[in-house]
Amino acid sequence: MALLEVTDLVTRFRTDDGIVQAVSGVSFSLDRGQTLGVVGESGSGKSVTFLTVMGLVDPRHADVTGSVRFDGNELLGASFSTLRKIRGQRIGMIFQDPMTSLNPVKRIGWQLEEAVLIHNDVSRSEARRRSLEVLDEVEIPRADARIDDYPHQFSGGMRQRVMIAMALINQPDLLIADEPTTALDVTTQAQILRLMKKLQDEHGTAIVMITHDLGVVAELADDAAVMYGGRIVEEAKVQDLFAQPEMPYTWGLLGSLPRADITAARLEQIPGQPPSLLRPPNGCAFNPRCAYAFDRCRAELPELRPSPTSGEHRFRCHLDDADRLRIWTAKKAELTSTEGTAA
Amino acid sequence: MSELLAVEGLQKYFPVTRGLIFQKEVAQVKAVDGVDFTVNAGETLGVVGESGCGKSTMARCIARLLEPTAGKIVFDGRDITHLDRNAMRPIRRDMMMVFQDPYASLNARKRVGGIVGEPLEVHGIGTDEERKRRVQELLEIVGLNPEHYNRFPHEFSGGQRQRIGIARALAVNPKLIICDEPVSALDVSVQAQILNLLKDLQADFDLTYIFIAHDLNVVRHISDRVMVMYLGKPVETGSKEELYAEPKHPYSGALLSAVPIADPTLGRARRQIVLTGDVPSPINPPAACRFHPRCPRFVDGKCNVDEPLLTPVPGAKDHGYACHFPLEHWPMDEDDFRRVGGMVPATPAATSSE
Incomplete structure (x- = not known):
């Protein structure tokens, strides 16, 4: 049985401007001793997802539906005293800004x-x-x-x-780390990541690593989930995600990252900005920024579907398999053709 | 290529005072303590270092936003170290800054048109009508809608605000733009937009950049030459190719090794060099080589006694390091790293006093 099993989690905030759909149907599971890397830009819903998991969103302003099962127990709707026994004892949390x-x-x-x-x-x-x-x-x-x-x-x-x-x-079973190294210098970041890895090896703690840094996910995670507009848009074993990403947003993220191992003359840029969760676009949330969007993308939300190569690798995109393979192969060639000396 | 900026022996000390009335000076923070470098016209000098290494203070001294304690700054053939406000003003047209925080560096109560047009106004360039046209042109150059002239900064996202900051810096056609962590507050996809924009502008307007950042990959992407700083001093300078392919200073090596690699196979295969401790306080910096308390290659009796000077790498065009025991090759794993020229240092690096 998975340690943490989240099904169809939805978090909506009621604000003066309207309803903010911060998390719109997120499902995933995490086993003991594993590390899940959750990548996304600001406003992708990655932090709110885990605040909801911990029961830290205020019910006076937020509507939450779905299910969060931790070690077999439902956390959504659990009483304050139940949550209190779990938080800090069985689930630990680290936030971005230690001060x-x-x-x-x-x-x-x-x-x-x-x-x-x-x-x-x-x-x-x-x-x-x-x-x-x-x-x-x-x-x-x-x-x-x-x-x-x-x-x-x-x-x-x-x-x-x-x-x-x-x-x-208190030796928790699960550690949720929300951007734990973002405020730190690189040498300190390396120390902290190494320390987290060591502690995980010693205690078998499962870790959720929430970050905007694909490098951190590549170094630390077993599984990775990419979030965009309040949904998981791609999830896979971390090796598969980097070797064969299946959806345009993930391609864009990988291409826009200045790399240590690849010299690019020009970074690929994703035009525009992340969507407003107050008025999310129709269809696929990424369609206004996507170079490959067609009519269906603007009308219909793509389901999370398995990739042709692995059932564990799932993504949201309407492009058919042949097109995606063609586009990614071309992109990959572009990336490696500009490759200079490997660091 | 002509030299646009030359900095020699630049120092900036901040006094630490005690007492309300007499403000007795009890110590000095040596934020920048002897920096020499030159920047050629049309190139980008990247400055990397961790927080507290003095990179921002250095930038502010060059722009004369702070008075340097000692040293000499020659900009475009003219010594500007001790120019007064009036003499400095025309020079400021040629030297603009872009700041880190696009939320704090734009006046929230002014409209975009006023913010971008302010340098024109200060320098008395053009009539109101001409300025407005120029501002709209600038907004278009940096990829914003010229019709947003009358909007306020809060109506824009972080990336758009940084574009406004860049438009403001461009307004008076400067020669040098000092960018102090211009992308570190932005998301990756937006960061790529801004980095591409800066590169395009450099090509279009013959700009020279001093680009300060803590992200080594960003610096590598945008720079021609790179200077690595540690506690107020440069520890290594070189062309981007030389410095990243073959770092000589252990600190540069450790920095490069600490950067996460966005490739799970490559990233996990390497053996990272992880430094212990934190950057010490610049109030009482370590003697001799300032890196010695954290250096895995520390040799007692040498590194803590003799201060290493910036030494050119034999055969290299423009590559220097300040270390007694430079790295013999690169990449290195942790064991190699500790082995100084085949010998193992007698005492391991003392645990840092943080």
């Missing part, structure tokens, strides 16, 4: 101990012992001296380590 997610007026140690004390019937000294242990585990130098520091005394990378420590302190 705004730590309490600036409480010591690091206090905040870590709090996470232990809420979920476990242990003494404060036992909680402190565990906090020290987990700070060591996330490689904070001289943890025993730093545990009583305030967040502002830590650098960005160290704060993100503290966030990881806090998310992992």
Whole structure:
């Protein structure tokens, strides 16, 4: 049984301007010990999907339908006390900005101990012992001296380590990381990604890595899902997604990325901007920006269908198999023909 | 190719003061501490480094938005280091900036026409009617609808706002545009649009760019020459081809190795070099080589005693590094990386004091 099984998740926000369709029918599942990379640009619905999974959207402003089963239990509509037992205990979460997610007026140690004390019937000294242990585990130098520091005394990378420590302190089965390295420098990013991989190997935690960086997904994920306009538009094993992407938006994303391994004279650009979720376009959400769109794309939403090569690889596009293969083969040749020295 | 900008020994120290009234100076933040480089007309110099390496401060000193503590800036054959405001004004026409945050760098209360036309107004170019025509032309050049002349910045997306910032920089036909992280706040698909636009404009208007970014792939894409900075000093400079194919400084190597590769097979096959610790504080930067506390190739008694100077790579056209034990080849794996010229450093790099 999958650890996390999301079916037909829909999140709509009621705003003064109308209804924002942030998530429109997202389904996926994640097994223990696996990493799912969720890629998308701002406004693609990737963060809201997982806020909904965690029960963190405010029901006063949002309508949620569908199903979120975590380890067999339905989370949507679950009581606050049920959710509270799961959040922070069995599902940990890391957010993008470690400064705004730590309490600036409480010591690091206090905040870590709090996470232990809420979920476990242990003494404060036992909680402190565990906090020290987990700070060591996330490689904070001289943890025993730093545990009583305030967040502002830590650098960005160290704060993100503290966030990881806090998310992992109760040994959750699932870790949801929302852009955990976006605010960090590359060398720090490499440290944090390596640390997450190491902790996953040691504890078998499943990870959802939400990011806009295809490079991060390529490095870390087992499965990848590309989101656009509140829907998953392509999902596959990560190798398949990069080797044979099946839909125009994914082609555009790969082509618009300046690469370390490929020298392109000019980046492929996707014209226009991501769609407004207040008034999403008819048919395929990508059609206004898609170079290959035809009448059907403007009228009818493409279903998520399996690719000709693998049933696990699914995508939304009306283009037929022969056309897609032809276009991608040409694009791939274009990419490799401009290839210079590999890094 | 003629030299458009030459910077020599540029330093910028910020005082750290204590006390309300007397503001006793207790320390200095050495944000930029001795930078030399030149930029030729028509080329793009990319400046890479992590936060706190002084790249933005350097840019602001060159544009004279900050007073340099020491050093010399020669722009278009003229020493502009100590020009006063009035003397500087005509020169500002030739040197414009594009900033990182397209939300903060446009006045929210002015209309697009006013924002883009402001440099023309400041420099007293043209009549109202001519300015309006020029602004509409500029909007079209950067790919915006000229009819949006009367809109406010909040009506535009991030990418469109960055186009407005670029149109403003172009308004007075500058020679040099300093771009300070112009794409780091944008989504990838929009980032590609802006990078392509900057390249097209360079070809059309003979522009010279100083392009500051923390993303090595972006810098590699847009630059002709690259300068890698660490804690206020350049550690390596070179043509893009040389520097990316064969980095000499361990910091450049570590940076290159740390960048995620958007190819699962390639990316996972390599053995990444991961540095420990964080960039130290520029208030009391490490002695001698500033990278030594984090350097996997640190040799005690040399790196922490002798400051390495920028040394040219033998045989290379324009490639220099500041390191006593440069990388022998590239790519390298982690073990090779630690082995300095065949010997293993006696003491491993001390854990950084963060």
